[in-house]
Amino acid sequence: MATASPSAARLFPPASSRRLSSYWLAIVLFAVGMFNLPLRLIGWDGDGLPGDGIDNVLNNYMLEHGYQSLRGRASFWHAPIFYPTPGMTGTTDPHIALMPFYSLLRVLGLSPERAFQGWFILAFVLNYVSALWAARRLGFDPAPAAVAAFIFAFALPVTSQVSHAQLLHRWLVPPAVVLAWQFLGEPTHRRFALLTTCWFGQFLLTAYIAIFLAELLLVFLVLTGLRLYRNLPWSELFPLRVGVWLTRLLIILAILMAVGGIVLRHARVSGVMDREYLILWAPEPLSWLACHPTAVWNAVAPALGLDLGNVHGERRLFPGWVPLLAMLFALGQIRRSTETAEGRRKVVVSLLCWSSLLLAIWITRFGQVWLYEPILSLPGGSTIRVVGRIVLVLLFPLGLASAELFTWVLSRSHYLARIGGIFLLLVLMAEHAVLPTTWVQQWEGQRVSLGQLVRWQERLEQAIRQHPQPRLVYVFPSELPPAPELDHQYYRLQVVVMRAAQNVGIPCVNGYSGYNPADWDIFTSYRELFHWLTKARRVPAGHLRGLVLIGEPEPDVDPEYEGIMRQTYPPLPLPPWD
Known part of the structure; x- marks a missing residue:
């Protein structure tokens, strides 16, 4: 290998150097990458949940479900969504190897959303360090190894996948x-x-x-x-x-x-x-x-x-x-x-x-x-x-x-x-x-901030707790949270309900993951909902005591049927999405 010029050698120290100063470029590129993407997405005020307000909340839900499972408060492979369908953890990334990292952040006192932010940042840190180590093991000097690590951890395709943060680890x-x-x-x-x-x-x-x-x-x-x-x-x-x-x-x-x-x-x-x-x-x-x-x-x-x-x-x-x-x-x-x-x-x-x-x-x-x-x-x-x-x-x-x-x-x-x-x-x-760019500003205006997401969840939690003995919840899509597209509004409703029910400690009929159970839908009326519960899934009537319904169901073709259902399961008002 030809000898580099003295000036180049000073800028890019050789592999034989073991001093921390030989890794100055690695430190600089790491700082540039972190400030450019993950820290910028979270925001200097810490109010951002990276992603589209749907898949990021789903990941947060599954990580929290894993943490609750470790504490003995939930069954790991049976995330309580799409009630009463079992095995729903298997429909999405279960985050098995990531539970210890997230759980440690929760044990240290962070809220689920703050722990998710830490989990998100950790992906970039570990990706960078891992790639830097691997490049050095293959024989690269610290400076070129830092370039390899920067591309692996922060390249443009990573920016396109922040909505699917589970892929970043x-x-x-x-x-x-x-x-x-x-x-x-x-x-x-x-x-x-x-x-x-x-x-x-x-x-x-x-x-x-x-x-x-x-x-x-x-x-x-x-x-x-x-x-x-x-x-x-x-x-x-x-x-x-x-x-x-x-x-x-x-x-x-x-x-x-x-x-x-x-x-x-x-x-x-x-x-x-x-x-x-x-x-x-x-x-x-x-x-x-x-x-x-x-x-x-x-x-x-x-x-x-x-x-x-x-x-x-x-x-x-x-x-x-x-x-x-x-x-x-x-x-x-x-x-x-x-x-x-x-x-x-x-x-x-x-x-x-x-x-x-x-x-x-x-x-x-x-x-x-x-x-x-x-x-x-x-x-x-x-x-x-x-x-x-x-x-x-x-x-x-x-x-x-x-x-x-x-x-x-x-x-x-x-x-x-x-x-x-x-x-x-x-x-x-x-x-x-x-x-x-203007597109970024629009995107940031449409995403769910951490503060707004927590407010939505807390309002739903308060509505659920109005029931004397809440055991199960379903929220009708009578009003939808803001999102760029109609489909996203429906999905965002599901994940917010999932997190609210999780905080209360009860299952929900609402759900969102990679795969929906057979016959499940976003139910808009009493008849659709109870067909799923009592006929498609054969839930005994006794298990529906404590069912909390929030939002206004669509009118039924049979007014008498609707009257009976409203008397038995009166719907609570859906909190505002402001």
Whole structure:
């Protein structure tokens, strides 16, 4: 490796330096990323709950449900929503591995909403530290490693996923990649156990990311075997020893049994996703150039003749021009010699980038051609509703590629190395900046603030407690909370009721999650509600004593029936949504 110029060496200290000062760029990039995204979403006054006021509240509900389960006040796998349907925890991310973190914040005295904010911030901290550690383990100097960590933790696709905060806890992805590479070079029982345990830990964090991670590792292992077939210790990877295979088999079986139990719980309560819906959300080629409306590129693209306005939501996968340029650079390193540690690192990064490229092509729909579509016909193939979310895993290879590009720039023995490194850093930070656009201001005006959300919940709690013995609650959608779209208004009502009922300590017929139970609907009348309770779910009349109804039901076709129901279950007024 060529020696960097003295000026560049001072700006970007070498890997041999163990002093804290050698990580100054890592500290700067971490601060920039944190202030740009998570802290900005929460707000300087601490009044923001990151997300759209629906999925973020659902995540808050499930985390609180896990905390109450640890305290013995709830049954973990039976979240009391969509009453009386059992097993509702399996319809969404159960946050098994995240319960200890959230619960610790609750034990320290934080409210559920404040604990959720801490849980949200923790994802960025752990993602950054994890990626920084992994990049260093692969041989990068502190400065390039910081670039890799910045991209993994704060890149544009992360901004597009703040409404699905459960996907942000990806901090076991970088260690899993490092362990996979180390296992190929030294296939010991310990490394195999660490690799599989790391993947299982990511599954417990969020199954979505674990599935995408498995796909990346599988392609990476295959490509590595093809590229380095002369260098790998095949006799140790596939030994003719029964004890080795038995140990590996036992480890795999233990993990499969644990995963299978969770998957079966999900399968019992979830339905099959509509094929057309899955195709609709499949990424298209332009998706890889579309980004969140707050980014600089979103303002520049139309001037270049690119119409990205029709690419919405989770199909915005643009990772930034620096990562894309770096990936192209890394792809060309595939033929590097592996005689040195530096050469092996370059080849590993190149193999990860080739793996990412193949996966991106696989999930992208080119007109009527979608290579991923046959997966939908397999059992469980429709479980992944939005395959474009794999970009959250691919950000680590892209980050490593960017680190490799920075390393190459700084290795040039020329004074322009410093200028080139600083320029790339400035471009990287600029293209990932969240701009104060009109769209952002409108979005912030429509989102639910923490204070407003708590007020809504407290008003509903007070209404519920008006009943002498509240045991169950349902809120009719006679008036809806504010939201950008009508569907979102209905969903927001459900999650606010869920949290209010949770605080009171009773189940609710209202509900929202990834999958609705069969025959459940947003009931608007007595007849619809009691058909669900007494006929569809056969709830005994005695179990409905203490049913609290809030809001005004729609008039029934039979006035006598409605009169009896109103007398038996009088509806309470719905508190205002101001």
